[in-house]
Amino acid sequence: MIDGILTGLQTAFSPINLLMVFVGCFAGTFIGMLPGLGPVSAIALMIPITYGLDPASGLILIAGVYYGAIFGGSTSAILINAPGVSGAVATAFDGYPLAQRGQAGKALAIAAYGSFAGGTVGAILLLVFVPFLAKVSLSFQSADYFALMLFGCTAVAAFSGKGQVVKAILMTLLGLMLATVGEDPSGIQRFTFGNADFYDGISFLLLSMATFALAEALIVVLRGSGGSATASDLEKDKLGSMKLSSDEVRDIAPAVGRSSILGFFVGILPGAGATIASFLAYGMERNAAPGDKKEEFGDGSHRGLAAPETANNAASTGSFVPLLTLGIPGSATTAVMLGALLSYGVQPGPRLYIDSPAVFWSVIISMYVGNIILLVLNLPLIPYISKLLSVPRQLLTPIILFFSLMGVYLVSFNTIDLSMMVAIGAIAVVIRILDYPLAPLLLGFILGGMLEDNLRRALLIWDGSFAFLWQRPITATIMVITLLTLLIPVIGSLRDGRRARHPDPFME
Amino acid sequence: MRILDNKDRVGGLLILAFAVAYLRYALVLPLDPTDPNASFTSRTLPVGLAVASIVFALVQLAMSFRGGSGGSIREAVRGYRWRPMLLLLVLMLGYSLMFQTLGFLVSSFTFLLLGFFIMGERRIILSVVVAGGLVTLLWALLTQAFGLFLDPGDLMRAIVGSAG
Numbered sequence: 001m002i003d004g005i006l007t008g009l010q011t012a013f014s015p016i017n018l019l020m021v022f023v024g025c026f027a028g029t030f031i032g033m034l035p036g037l038g039p040v041s042a043i044a045l046m047i048p049i050t051y052g053l054d055p056a057s058g059l060i061l062i063a064g065v066y067y068g069a070i071f072g073g074s075t076s077a078i079l080i081n082a083p084g085v086s087g088a089v090a091t092a093f094d095g096y097p098l099a100q101r102g103q104a105g106k107a108l109a110i111a112a113y114g115s116f117a118g119g120t121v122g123a124i125l126l127l128v129f130v131p132f133l134a135k136v137s138l139s140f141q142s143a144d145y146f147a148l149m150l151f152g153c154t155a156v157a158a159f160s161g162k163g164q165v166v167k168a169i170l171m172t173l174l175g176l177m178l179a180t181v182g183e184d185p186s187g188i189q190r191f192t193f194g195n196a197d198f199y200d201g202i203s204f205l206l207l208s209m210a211t212f213a214l215a216e217a218l219i220v221v222l223r224g225s226g227g228s229a230t231a232s233d234l235e236k237d238k239l240g241s242m243k244l245s246s247d248e249v250r251d252i253a254p255a256v257g258r259s260s261i262l263g264f265f266v267g268i269l270p271g272a273g274a275t276i277a278s279f280l281a282y283g284m285e286r287n288a289a290p291g292d293k294k295e296e297f298g299d300g301s302h303r304g305l306a307a308p309e310t311a312n313n314a315a316s317t318g319s320f321v322p323l324l325t326l327g328i329p330g331s332a333t334t335a336v337m338l339g340a341l342l343s344y345g346v347q348p349g350p351r352l353y354i355d356s357p358a359v360f361w362s363v364i365i366s367m368y369v370g371n372i373i374l375l376v377l378n379l380p381l382i383p384y385i386s387k388l389l390s391v392p393r394q395l396l397t398p399i400i401l402f403f404s405l406m407g408v409y410l411v412s413f414n415t416i417d418l419s420m421m422v423a424i425g426a427i428a429v430v431i432r433i434l435d436y437p438l439a440p441l442l443l444g445f446i447l448g449g450m451l452e453d454n455l456r457r458a459l460l461i462w463d464g465s466f467a468f469l470w471q472r473p474i475t476a477t478i479m480v481i482t483l484l485t486l487l488i489p490v491i492g493s494l495r496d497g498r499r500a501r502h503p504d505p506f507m508e
Numbered sequence: 509m510r511i512l513d514n515k516d517r518v519g520g521l522l523i524l525a526f527a528v529a530y531l532r533y534a535l536v537l538p539l540d541p542t543d544p545n546a547s548f549t550s551r552t553l554p555v556g557l558a559v560a561s562i563v564f565a566l567v568q569l570a571m572s573f574r575g576g577s578g579g580s581i582r583e584a585v586r587g588y589r590w591r592p593m594l595l596l597l598v599l600m601l602g603y604s605l606m607f608q609t610l611g612f613l614v615s616s617f618t619f620l621l622l623g624f625f626i627m628g629e630r631r632i633i634l635s636v637v638v639a640g641g642l643v644t645l646l647w648a649l650l651t652q653a654f655g656l657f658l659d660p661g662d663l664m665r666a667i668v669g670s671a672g
Binding site: 167221224433 | 519527533539540550554558560565567578579587592593600604624646650656
């Protein structure tokens with residue numbers, strides 16, 4: 001392990017990789033700040049650039065973009081009450097009121113320190129948990145992996161909002177169905193209808209760009225929202241001081257500590273992610289706050305800002321645990337990262353820890369470096385970067401669309417992919433209007449190939465019998481958890497539906 | 509058509525239709541000729557997914573009828589600006605179709621210029637400077653720094669060819 005860490009340090013601190021972290025954080029902050037473009041879009045936009053790099057540098061750049069995008073999302077949430085990412089919604093609750101009181105600089109500093117602390121605690125916990133889990137998961141077989149993939153698919157549904165459970169399951173299934181397009185492992189063409197452009201299946205980058213970047217930009221056009229901030233909102237002198245007093249630091253420190261740990265563990269859960277972590281931390285701190293402090297929540301509370309910011313960064317770090325140890329993405333963002341890794345020829349999972357220690361450790365160490373860069377370089381640059389928010393929407397939208405199209409074209413150099421992307425983007429807009437979540441679709445799509453491979457292998461080993469589902473203890477345990485994860489919210493949804501039809505007269 | 513003015517219901521119906529069509533094709537997928545009786549064939553997962561999708565789509569439909577879940581589509585899209593969104597979709601489609609003919613530089617410049625216009629930008633000089641600057645910068649970065657080949661287009665080839 002020590003050798004691995006040293007190799008990772010050497011790789012992470014090489015000049016090219018330090019440059020990658022810096023460029024990634026900077027570009028991520030830029031993109032994440034734009035309302036409508038979150039980490040998924042930011043990463044998807046950067047992937048074509050990373051193809052010319054070695055896997056470690058590519059992944060380091062992507063990790064930097066991820067952190068930067070989350071930080072950028074918080075910046076727009078604080079400055080103009082337009083969270084660039086869903087994980088920053090809770091940040092806006094107290095961040096924007098602070099900015100309105102002329103304390104935007106302080107709010108940004110609290111967000112940056114909270115993010116730094118969350119990322120630091122997350123990186124330390126990652127350092128402890130990942131090797132341990134990677135060792136445990138080395139004993140996993142195809143059957144267990146199949147069960148884990150199923151768990152990954154169903155967990156997304158479990159953590160989706162009220163009334164969204166069945167929709168999330170349907171979207172996961174749709175993603176799994178789309179993943180079957182193309183040549184199967186035995187060389188048989190499925191759902192290609194004789195069209196050679198479908199033989200390799202649908203590209204994950206195309207799907208992620210169409211469903212996130214393109215659809216988001218088009219939805220903003222449809223709603224006529226997300227206009228640029230006025231220049232006066234963003235003037236440097238209006239940001240105020242970025243310094244925190246020792247009393248203020250003492251006030252937020254316990255909240256930051258608690259939220260770091262909570263965020264990390266919520267982030268590990270597949271499907272939970274930064275958004276749920278930030279809301280949970282916000283709720284936890286509000287409930288734990290004494291009377292007078294509790295009333296400040298929603299009105300510019302320092303704790304109310306620090307808690308979700310810390311938790312969402314810690315959760316982003318936590319979401320790397322299932323990706324790096326099991327090869328299972330826990331969120332749409334890590335799903336896109338998994339797709340990127342696979343395209344570099346790197347298979348994440350327990351073997352990554354053994355086979356590619358340089359990639360494994362350098363990514364973990366780079367996360368920490370990324371946090372430092374965000375604090376030391378991005379924070380002072382925020383007044384200048386935030387000028388981007390004042391670029392008029394009528395110029396920004398076509399530019400976003402153009403970069404999305406180029407992102408896909410530069411991978412395949414096939415214009416058919418562009419037409420396919422537009423078609424999928426249009427369908428994604430319809431799906432968004434109907435309020436069906438798109439993240440499970442992407443997760444199902446990415447997991448689809450691995451799920452089928454592992455099921456095929458497990459059935460071959462078990463002579464075509466599904467008995468492995470209950471006869472292998474690890475598989476059976478994961479299957480029980482999967483079933484509970486799936487059934488509890490479905491039953492809850494059905495019960496809610498019944499309650500809506502027969503309301504309790506005493507509750508009226 | 510009030511019955512269809514429900515987001516959950518229409519979504520459920522669309523997925524049900526997709527799953528039924530998918531199942532129809534899944535059932536006739538070719539099998540591996542060397543091992544047609546294998547326990548796991550090219551049809552196994554697709555059929556399973558289609559059946560599960562049909563079941564859950566029916567659950568969703570039932571919930572939309574019995575539980576009254578799902579908001580009104582008409583309400584949700586009230587005030588939406590369809591025209592620019594549809595025009596941008598057409599523009600993107602046109603870009604993908606004309607890319608090979610016009611090449612990267614001309615098609616991208618035209619795309620951005622028309623995109624700005626659709627979005628309501630009427631300052632022509634600003635639009636030309638932004639579109640031209642961005643496309644030239646990207647072209648220089650990709651071709652000169654990254655060494656990528658960007659198609660100059662059939663039109664450019666014809667012009668250069670006839671000039672030569």
